[in-house]
Amino acid sequence: MKILKDDEAIRRIKCAKGVAVLTGAGISAESGIPIFRGEEGLWTKMSPEEMASFEAFYHNTAIVSEWYQHRRDIIDKSEPNSGHKALKMLEGLVGDFSLITQNIDGLHQRAGSGSVIELHGNIMENYCIKCNQQYSPQEFDEIYQQNPEHIPRCYCGGLIRPNVVWFGEQLPVECIENAYQAAINSDIFLVVGTSAYVAPASDLPRLAKQNGSYLIEINPNKTAISHIVDLRLEGSSGVVLPLLVDDFKEIMLENKQFTR
Numbered sequence: 001m002k003i004l005k006d007d008e009a010i011r012r013i014k015c016a017k018g019v020a021v022l023t024g025a026g027i028s029a030e031s032g033i034p035i036f037r038g039e040e041g042l043w044t045k046m047s048p049e050e051m052a053s054f055e056a057f058y059h060n061t062a063i064v065s066e067w068y069q070h071r072r073d074i075i076d077k078s079e080p081n082s083g084h085k086a087l088k089m090l091e092g093l094v095g096d097f098s099l100i101t102q103n104i105d106g107l108h109q110r111a112g113s114g115s116v117i118e119l120h121g122n123i124m125e126n127y128c129i130k131c132n133q134q135y136s137p138q139e140f141d142e143i144y145q146q147n148p149e150h151i152p153r154c155y156c157g158g159l160i161r162p163n164v165v166w167f168g169e170q171l172p173v174e175c176i177e178n179a180y181q182a183a184i185n186s187d188i189f190l191v192v193g194t195s196a197y198v199a200p201a202s203d204l205p206r207l208a209k210q211n212g213s214y215l216i217e218i219n220p221n222k223t224a225i226s227h228i229v230d231l232r233l234e235g236s237s238g239v240v241l242p243l244l245v246d247d248f249k250e251i252m253l254e255n256k257q258f259t260r
């Protein structure tokens, strides 16, 4: 064991059938994508509600669109890190595995993870708020670049917005239902790189625990749910996750030999 010293954690992993993971901005920090809150956060100078809301987009379209385009540029240049890759490995080890992310950067998919539940959408997708026309990243980029005011408009005249979930907006129903189900069905629930401040994603760890799951938090800092987790692995996910997944592998292999 490299990182797991806790007997209860090892016992729980030995008999785990379902593993669910909730990730947040922290898992992409080591890919060079800024987190939202805290000293290193995107939002130290302005409140989240000022930027990530439909009202902000509608009344300050150019500023909000520029902000998203700037973030798209960062994401375009970034690569999945060892944390994303470790979760892809974990998926291959566990029969019933669910990966739930609040991130809109698509890095889990680029690391090879299959069927990722994207609670807050994806920044590369865009659509018209009037006629719902979808725009591919290339189509959107062309419209954005051709418009000197940076107010992207559909051919119907409607504003084009990113396919992300802003404050006060409902999460995609199928995604949140699948996430609730994954939390309920899990035996182990990993909470990685999220402040667990934003609902309803922040309800998932509690729901998992109420249904008997063992909660492991991976984060260099304490969060809103640290007091309810069973095990805190303090550190960055790019370092901790590969070690944890190695331990999972070892425990599961040992268990197979034992049960044979």
Ligand code: BJW
Pocket (backbone or CB within 6 Å): 023, 024, 025, 026, 027, 029, 030, 035, 036, 037, 038, 041, 048, 052, 102, 103, 104, 120, 164, 165, 166, 167, 168, 169, 170, 171, 192, 193, 194, 195, 196, 197, 198, 199, 200, 218, 219, 220, 221, 222, 223, 235, 236, 237, 238
């Ligand atoms: C590392 C690390 C390393 C660093 N390794 N870790 C009171 C008033 C008004 C509203 C509410 C209220 N109470 C609750 C609400 C609801 C509201 C809400 O939660 N508000 C909070 C402010 C309290 N929620 C909503 O409005 C949601 N919708 C909703 O509830 O709908 C109801 C409804 C029903 C029916 C009809 C209509 C409505 C929607 C929430 C949408 C959130 N959207 C955003 C923006 C997405 C688009 C974009 O990216 O621009 O999602 S906000 C932002 O926060 C983003 C993130 O996904 C989300 C979570 O942030 P995350 O990932 O936790 O990041 P950070 O920065 O907070 O934390 C990073 C962590 O990483 C830290 O802990 C670091 O320590 C750690 N870290 N380096 C590991 N290397």
Ligand code: ZN
Pocket (backbone or CB within 6 Å): 128, 129, 130, 131, 132, 133, 154, 155, 156, 157, 158
């Ligand atoms: Zn349109």
